[in-house]
Amino acid sequence: MSLPPIIDITTDGHVHTHLCNHAVGEMEEYVEHAVAQGLRGITFLEHLEAEIRYQPRSWLEKEEFDIYFREGERLKHRFGSVIKIRLGVEAGYNPAASNLLREKLSHYPWDRIGISCHFHPQGEVHRNLLSRRRESLDQLAAIGVDFVVTQYFDALLEAVDFIDCDVLCHLDAVLRHYPGIRFNTEHQQQIAALLDAMQAKGVALEINTSGFDYRGSPFPTPWIIAAAMERGIPLSAGSDAHRPEDVGRYFDRLPDYLVQVAAQS
Numbered sequence: 001m002s003l004p005p006i007i008d009i010t011t012d013g014h015v016h017t018h019l020c021n022h023a024v025g026e027m028e029e030y031v032e033h034a035v036a037q038g039l040r041g042i043t044f045l046e047h048l049e050a051e052i053r054y055q056p057r058s059w060l061e062k063e064e065f066d067i068y069f070r071e072g073e074r075l076k077h078r079f080g081s082v083i084k085i086r087l088g089v090e091a092g093y094n095p096a097a098s099n100l101l102r103e104k105l106s107h108y109p110w111d112r113i114g115i116s117c118h119f120h121p122q123g124e125v126h127r128n129l130l131s132r133r134r135e136s137l138d139q140l141a142a143i144g145v146d147f148v149v150t151q152y153f154d155a156l157l158e159a160v161d162f163i164d165c166d167v168l169c170h171l172d173a174v175l176r177h178y179p180g181i182r183f184n185t186e187h188q189q190q191i192a193a194l195l196d197a198m199q200a201k202g203v204a205l206e207i208n209t210s211g212f213d214y215r216g217s218p219f220p221t222p223w224i225i226a227a228a229m230e231r232g233i234p235l236s237a238g239s240d241a242h243r244p245e246d247v248g249r250y251f252d253r254l255p256d257y258l259v260q261v262a263a264q265s
């Protein structure tokens with residue numbers, strides 16, 4: 001009996017397009033790069049948000065999603081014999097607009113729903129948890145780093161419970177640019193509870209290879225990946241490409257990396 005592969009690296013489960021306002025490249029260029037990489041599948045996972053007050057907009061509204069599905073369907077026909085294209089969504093969870101998010105999700109026939117959380121509310125606006133800008137990091141630090149991280153994991157736990165989803169994206173990306181960021185005991189307990197919820201609902205954990213560029217290893221951090229594997233949570237490879245040339249980035253490193261993570265836990 002042969003063991004199933006530790007992760008499928010023939011499909012990139014997370015790429016963006018210029019439609020989100022902070023990525024570049026046409027959908028077709030992402031598909032072409034995936035084909036050139038020898039991938040057998042590519043999943044667009046475009047940003048959707050609900051009642052986030054943040055400028056400039058970094059997600060798609062109805063008008064852009066209409067374009068996304070039209071173009072995506074055209075590409076499915078054009079490239080159908082070469083590569084499997086899926087049209088998904090990275091649903092940003094905002095606990096203050098959970099019903100609206102679910103309602104927005106019901107408008108489209110997603111091939112895959114990913115969950116993430118990019119924003120923290122402060123007064124009338126939101127702060128970007130993944131920003132590397134000094135001003136943004138200072139504003140979040142003023143709110144309280146531990147508090148912000150606690151709220152972030154609470155939001156993800158609620159999201160996995162409330163949204164019918166397939167995968168949790170870049171689980172530990174919160175405040176990833178904050179110098180010396182670390183999770184306290186409470187955060188670690190929240191992560192364990194989150195993984196338990198994912199296991200119970202059959203939600204996959206994304207192994208996000210953009211981390212290789214940020215810190216030399218994928219998101220999330222090894223102990224979280226190991227804890228997911230112990231629970232039998234499926235792992236899903238995603239490049240989080242915001243430009244076509246990043247499709248499938250570092251996927252060749254993943255099998256060995258994950259074997260090492262499992263061995264060290």
Ligand SMILES: [Zn+2]
Pocket residue numbers: 016020022047242
């Ligand atoms: Zn993005």
Ligand SMILES: [Zn+2]
Pocket residue numbers: 090116118169170
């Ligand atoms: Zn994201």
